[in-house]
Amino acid sequence: MEKDMERRQLIMVPGPTNVPDRVMRAMLKPMINHRGPEFKELYVRVLENTRYVFQTKSDVALLTASGTGGVECAISNIVQGANKIVVPICGFFGERLRDNIVAMGGMTVDVPVEWGKAVNVYMIEDIVKKEKDVKAVALVYNETSTGTKINDLRAIGEFCNEHDLLFVVDAISVLGGDDLPVDDWHVDICVAGSQKCLMTPPGLALLSISDKAWSVIEKSTNTFYFNLKSYRKYEKEGQTPYTPAIPLYYALDEALKMIREEGLENAINRHKICAKAVYKAIEGLGLAPFAEEKFRSNTVIAIRYPPSINDSTFRELLRKKYNVVIAGGQGKLKGSIFRIGSMGMITQAEILQVISAVGMAMSDLGHELKLNNGLSAAREVFKEAE
């Protein structure tokens, strides 16, 4: 088993994702004092490049925490001043966001959405008109559990801006892999994770914070580890309030440099092409995506199992025989779908490998798929994009 762990798998789950060697090696840079000049130099550069991926001129923050910690940070910093929060729930992570708000003492107005679909701006408008005293809208842009995304995000941001509502977006599984210019789209607090489209190991959460958000945050008193005011205060000295996970900062620094080299627009476009190739291939194989077409995510592809395939048998075969790791369903979708994370360090090579493996493993289990159709459909997408 120890030996197995040394074998490098193709990790196509919706995070953590495959990390480039250059990024992995960056973690080996020497340990430094987080209160010294070496850290300051690193920190200033990482923050600047974090602004670049959020496409913002506003403040950003980096937390030593996983994505959910980032969401908790966003919520706990605004919940006193912006209570009564509208939360569309399109899947497991929408539920998690709602539960996080409730645990932080917030009041939520849930907007349930059929899994496989996404909320739109009209549904938000309706609920805001009906309810009194709504202060904020918080949602998951890209719902990892169902492979859907909110294609109305820009319109929802504009609506929030016009109605003076704070707009909080969990973009953990999508920032860097799909369009999300937070300033242009009026996102007040946006949360991302290091281990998704940003090609970095897990352990850091990234946040963008608008001036409008600050006016609410300034009044908050019930946060400590995630207190954004402390982050802002220490940032003036080039420091974090609490000891940062230094190797992960080095890794993120390197990954963000790579994204700058490629160009954010190119990186996003690469994600879109890869996703398109997977969707085409899935249909070519004779399988069906879970999400309704117009809501399909560009970073997490959820696919319905044929009735004859058992989830854990299939994924174990995929892992052991084909060295490819994908995810099963979460919550009520467990057993009925599988999910491919198409994030970060993905190109034609990885996509063709995962499609081949999926096709072959299903054949091994007696469910014959049109493998050639699948591969050539994907190939077509990549050729068009060349």
Add this chain to the structure above:
Amino acid sequence: MEKDMERRQLIMVPGPTNVPDRVMRAMLKPMINHRGPEFKELYVRVLENTRYVFQTKSDVALLTASGTGGVECAISNIVQGANKIVVPICGFFGERLRDNIVAMGGMTVDVPVEWGKAVNVYMIEDIVKKEKDVKAVALVYNETSTGTKINDLRAIGEFCNEHDLLFVVDAISVLGGDDLPVDDWHVDICVAGSQKCLMTPPGLALLSISDKAWSVIEKSTNTFYFNLKSYRKYEKEGQTPYTPAIPLYYALDEALKMIREEGLENAINRHKICAKAVYKAIEGLGLAPFAEEKFRSNTVIAIRYPPSINDSTFRELLRKKYNVVIAGGQGKLKGSIFRIGSMGMITQAEILQVISAVGMAMSDLGHELKLNNGLSAAREVFKEAE
């Protein structure tokens, strides 16, 4: 500057500390799915070895967060059921603990202690008798800002046990470097950090949790990212509730293996010998420790500056010319003391290097010290211990 960063410094701050190459390299193990069998195997082993360093048969938890996140976890999970908490304040981190409790909605009874000294069991007894409805005692065992430790910890634990008070100990800067058998000493929740005596990069917090603590935690509703009930639930599947910082888990795994190889008792003894050598050397040099003798920490040594030495000039010289990084004072001690972290990967070699560098840098600045006396005093301690 970039080039400077590649030069490996001797990091003698009170965390982060020097990390063994073996531990650094462990971070390069392949990325894995945190919901798969490879992670489960890693997680089970790390938890088992975490129990070993806490000397506990009870539950432990590992959080993707720095030490302060671990403290917040301990507090936020008990504050509803164990409100009115006695908090001795012996320095900056005692203040931070108090502020964290207040931010989480707790009521504190402060026990101010002169900086440089530590609280004792009689002070705790007095305040518990005077106050009504005290439910818990929370304290910092090893106060990093003043280089003191609470030498009465065992007695305080026994007192808490007899009076049915929950006993919460922030041992971030000391676990693995001084005595702390949490079961024997009746510590209900103990918090440690990866980046101190445990020779791992920063980014993970470790907690031990007694059955008595669980009875209070079970009633808590106001935590989410740090919700220990979620940790316990997911642990049954060999998983964490939120994506763990995988490279740091690999690193901690390797570091804990090293501690098992050395033996915890030997590791603690090594810390004690190194600390004794530093204190003897400091006196030999003609300098004075900040902490009163009986409260001196075995992991953080705080030393008073001679009046002629400027803190930032001295530490910059030490860093640039002698390649040794130490810490200045915090809060009201800024400028009047410097601090040597004597934690983790420390042996005679590192101790003699830091003492030489301190002596030489002070001489460079015109404050002649008895360098030979200092070195031979340290040498004597190591020889005795051989």
